[in-house]
Amino acid sequence: MPPGASASVFALEENPREVYLEVTSVLIRLANNVIKNPSDQKYRSIRLANPTVANKLLPAVGAMECLFEMGFKEAHDCLVLPGSSNLENIRAIHDQILVRRNIMVSKNVATSSPTVSNSSPAQIAAIQTTPAQPQLQSSSQPQPSSSSGSSNKAPSSTTTSTSGGNTINQNVHTPQPSQSSKDTLPKPGFLERIISASGIVVESSNKEHLEIAKSYIPLTELETAALEQLRKVQKIIKMEQAEKKEKISEEPSMQELLLLQLLSWFKEKFFTWVNNPPCHFCSGKTKFRRTDSRGNLRVEVYECALCFQETDFPRHTDPLKLLETRCGRCGEWGRCFTYLCLALGWDSRLVIDETDHVWTEVFLTSQSRWVHCDPCENAFDTPLMYELGWKKKLSYILAYSPDDVQDVTWRYSANHKELLKRRTYCTEAQLIEIIMDQRKLRQINLSAARKAYLLKRTLFELVELWKEPSEKDGNYQGRQSGSLAWRIGRGETTAAIRAEPFIWKPTQSEIDKKEMRIQYLSGLDQYRRGPHSTELPLSGWINGVNTVQNIFRKEERDWKMVYLARDEGCNKGTVTWCVDLAGSGLVADTVKIILCSKIFETGQVNVTLCGGDVCVKLPTSKDNPEATISTSDLCGASLIKLTVELSGGNGDAAWQHAQLFRTDLASDNVSLDFQIKMRHVLKVTDRK
Structure with missing residues (x-):
């Protein structure tokens, strides 16, 4: 998403504050419904006669312009989004509105009670319907999650009754000024990057697409190799038991062994690193010349040193496209590998380091913890390698999954005090606010049991992140600690x-x-x-x-x-x-x-x-x-x-x-x- 918002998004801010909050809430939900359900026609049609549209969107400055910029077209008594429309346009406007909304709220901190949107999810659903189905949708219609961000304090939640009598939680921002800097805004582009990354990962949860991704994995081959590793580990454990060693090695889980095999296969056989792409004409060496924006795709352009032909290197973010191209740098590597982990049914996160690196975290159920996986390095469970090995000055590292967002910076640093000094892009309260807000929006349609599980897991993780890791906890460049069986299970030694x-x-x-x-x-x-x-x-x-x-x-x-x-x-x-x-x-x-x-x-x-x-x-x-x-x-x-x-x-x-x-x-x-x-x-x- 471009760092600057469109004129239509800025025009929304000409409305009174209460109108602005009301209108942006409706626009965000309309856009999010399409993003979450791209093939559902009822979300691609907006009835102009609907009271919410007629009374709130039509009179508001910039509202209809935003819809047109998303790609909606006029058709008789409704607005229709053509099937050929690029969802990137909707996502871009959606994200820009979210970011500008947060900035607006930060500038104008409410001293009175918070403004509550009067539009229930059922009313929003009623706006979007096919021409053949003009009736209101039932309040039981599930609502897609969206991404949002705010400034300082955890978002409050109020309840609104739908026409069907059901009570639905409304996500309402009630920000408070920062104690240290009441007027300081987040660094331009920082919140945009968080929201944009969140949206990309949410789209990765499409079940049909995950099945396609799974078909690329040689699962039988990897499972066979994992079983062979397991037998070797078990053999060593028996040897240790026979020798009556004080500490007997633990047997790794099949998930862990399969994850190790997936890392190795992905690195050695599936994906390829690209610095400068070879010339498409003569295969000669190329030099970087410029970056072009083509629609919503960023394209690096390289010039051949021999024939002077230009070669394009598109920086794809769509995981399905990356399964076809199978090349790129850490961004492409991290996105594609995370997608394959999700395809295997594992709780997985895309981890983005603000100092320019991307990797994956996978939740190991046998150990009830998240583990670091860097497909570029074929590295496993070595979180300190960046700070202690690469000497990176870390600041913000966020992990994104389809139903959660977490600040995991602390896992990757052995010096929390120094790291905290470098976190100057926004206040800690602002970062917590946006994380809590997005987490809540992502989990809005989850079952109570799933929400309870995620909450419990998050609490355990926060306790883990609170503890400052030590270099002595394990070699940050390649784990050598632990018993022989442990290392064999990770594929780090076979001798x-x-x-x-x-x-x-x-x-x-x-x-x-x-x-x-x-x-x-x-x-x-x-x-x-x-x-x-x-x-x-x-x-x-x-x-x-x-x-x-x-x-x-x-x-x-x-x-x-x-x-x-x-x-x-x-x-x-x-x-x-x-x-x-x-x-x-x-x-x-x-x-x-x-x-x-x-x-x-x-x-x-x-x-x-x-x-x-x-x-x-x-x-x-x-x-x-x-x-x-x-x-x-x-x-x-x-x-x-x-x-x-x-x-x-x-x-x-x-x-x-x-x-x-x-x-x-x-x-x-x-x-x-x-x-x-x-x-x-x-x-x-x-x-x-």
Whole structure:
């Protein structure tokens, strides 16, 4: 929504205060009915003879102009919204009226009792009806929720009787001046952004659209992977119980394991990050030139450095459209992932950080708490990563769900006192007011049981948010705390759960050629038997090693790099690959190893190649990222082992100072090349 309101919205303010409040209340409900029920024709027609329209809207300055600007057209005795009308126009006027209404109320604080709208929901429903159904709608007709905002105090609620005798709560603003700044208004655009974000998430609750979104998820595949993770966790728990450890790991829920699988799939297979889109004409690199507004869509325009053609990059906010495009930056990532979580039936929130980042929160029913999920980073339950890891100066972080809005800033900061100093866009009372107001409007059509549940859940969350988290509560860049089973359940380590050591043996083709070759491609996380092999690749670094201790595969999503490193807190990590030539009739003749590593500060990467009674060390150093050795010292050996030990480093990041196979994510570079030339075993007669 543009930051400035239209002339029609400003014209409404020429009316007397009571008329203004009455008229804007009616307009908001009319617009909200269409937004909530876009395919229901009765909400697309407004009878001009209706008393509310004739007595309130028609005489009011700007009211009819607002309806026309929304897209309504004159048709005989009513106004009709064509089916081809863009709902963005209605939403824009709806949001502008809400924001201007809040500002008007803030400027003119009522000292007397609040003005109460005389138009009941039933009367509003009666305004909107199809030409074939001119009669009044029953007061039992459900009313859609809307978004609203005010200034300082929680909104009051009065009751109005409908024509059917039912009592319906009316949302009436009764703002009070701020103690600290009676005349200070919110920062321009801040309230607009809150209301606009609220509206987008509300639209995401359409059941038909959620079913479409669910069809994009490979649910069977993800559930199978989650079950495999669960079995691994259960196996570790049994081991801990058998060893009679003091603290036995807890078993994660299937929802949590499935959520982890969804995060991984979304990041690695479904969505793509876009900085500068490639040229649509020649696929060359582009540079940003300008931003255009095309209707209600913001479009970034880029120019090719080679052919000078312009390429558009639309910044879509419609989740269904994002399911088609599957690309963008954090805004698109967060909106689309939140939508998929909602499609799975999980209570989910779109979380928007005012310092320019977007992610998701999902409510884990087994733990009765909201957890942080960042699809851009494939990060789970690491809320302090932005403040402590990225060094962001946080101020406002709001979470939006179809039936709630919450200020969750405090969950993401370990220094509430300093954070509070940066919250200057409005008073805290004003922010609470708009949150309470929108929450009430969102929940207006919910059952009493659902409202009670949400209230209880909110109270528990407020207690949680009140407590200032500590950096010691968990690693903010990637959770390493907790038991092994907990980490396995999150997919952060797999090293300690191998059942059988893997041994590489020559294939018949390799025996015939008397040459064996094993390559590991770190970016793809797979092994292959040489560049021209017809053998299927072996996926997963862990599935090709003989022994491993305190080693895991680290993916740096921000730097788009991947490598093996030792577990944080461990002084040493080791991994061994084993080749067994026994039974082939061959033994080693010469062995060649090319191994990539990366060393920082005082980190150490020690590589040893052993065969028979002989061991040879590979030279590694900061200046030698690609260690190479070709030796015949292992000649005659039938069992060959390559062992790498990672150690050293300084400070809390010591575990990162010795890295193995560091390369770009998705790169097909060979990080380990293990070549063995073989010869026949010498017989006794051959030696004479």
